[in-house]
Amino acid sequence: GIQVEQSPPDLILQEGANSTLRCNFSDSVNNLQWFHQNPWGQLINLFYIPSGTKQNGRLSATTVATERYSLLYISSSQTTDSGVYFCAGYYNTDKLIFGTGTRLQVFP
Amino acid sequence: GAGVSQSPSNKVTEKGKDVELRCDPISGHTALYWYRQRLGQGLEFLIYFQGNSAPDKSGLPSDRFSAERTGESVSTLTIQRTQQEDSAVYLCASSWLGQGAGEAFFGQGTRLTVV
Numbered sequence: 001g002i003q004v005e006q007s008p009p010d011l012i013l014q015e016g017a018n019s020t021l022r023c024n025f026s027d028s029v030n031n032l033q034w035f036h037q038n039p040w041g042q043l044i045n046l047f048y049i050p051s052g053t054k055q056n057g058r059l060s061a062t063t064v065a066t067e068r069y070s071l072l073y074i075s076s077s078q079t080t081d082s083g084v085y086f087c088a089g090y091y092n093t094d095k096l097i098f099g100t101g102t103r104l105q106v107f108p
Numbered sequence: 109g110a111g112v113s114q115s116p117s118n119k120v121t122e123k124g125k126d127v128e129l130r131c132d133p134i135s136g137h138t139a140l141y142w143y144r145q146r147l148g149q150g151l152e153f154l155i156y157f158q159g160n161s162a163p164d165k166s167g168l169p170s171d172r173f174s175a176e177r178t179g180e181s182v183s184t185l186t187i188q189r190t191q192q193e194d195s196a197v198y199l200c201a202s203s204w205l206g207q208g209a210g211e212a213f214f215g216q217g218t219r220l221t222v223v
Binding site for chain 1: 139141143145150151153156158164197199201203205209210211212213214216217219
């Protein structure tokens with residue numbers, strides 16, 4: 001079936017630590033995106049990354065489409081990184097479906 | 109507009125009443141999506157529109173839910189005879205779908221509380 005799976009489901013870090021979040025997706029899902037949902041519920045676009053690697057400050061993402069996974073790297077984490085991270089992809093090029101999310105808590 | 113706009117931001121309604129939620133997509137975006145997010149949960153797909161094609165309604169949870177979109181502009185999500193289980197944040201997103209799917213952007217959501 002159509003699946004977008006994320007791991008780990010929960011992650012607790014101390015400020016300054018690095019982390020890697022993973023998104024596995026099934027056939028027919030492509031054009032991956034990563035979002036951060038902040039504590040106020042707003043979904044913030046992090047990366048639109050169908051393939052390859054992108055970096056934005058302390059965050060970077062890599063998608064290996066042929067192996068059906070994407071990784072989000074957070075370096076030197078800060079308390080403001082807390083929230084839920086979602087990956088999403090398009091099924092059959094048009095229906096946007098979401099993973100179950102990774103809940104990140106960063107403590108000072 | 110510059111971003112996806114949803115209204116109202118918050119809505120409190122009595123059980124049994126009908127509500128209408130509105131979404132203004134980014135200008136030029138052909139696709140529009142509605143999702144529901146219950147407290148502490150993930151995003152539950154409801155419906156999506158793409159251009160003039162028939163909408164994909166496969167996620168609507170019951171016949172009390174319906175949505176319309178005029179062309180590539182505003183969409184309204186209507187919930188009839190609201191129930192307490194309908195309490196959630198309703199999120200709208202839009203994207204451009206042409207040769208390949210484009211980046212999707214979300215509105216700030218409508219928080220619906222049914223009392």
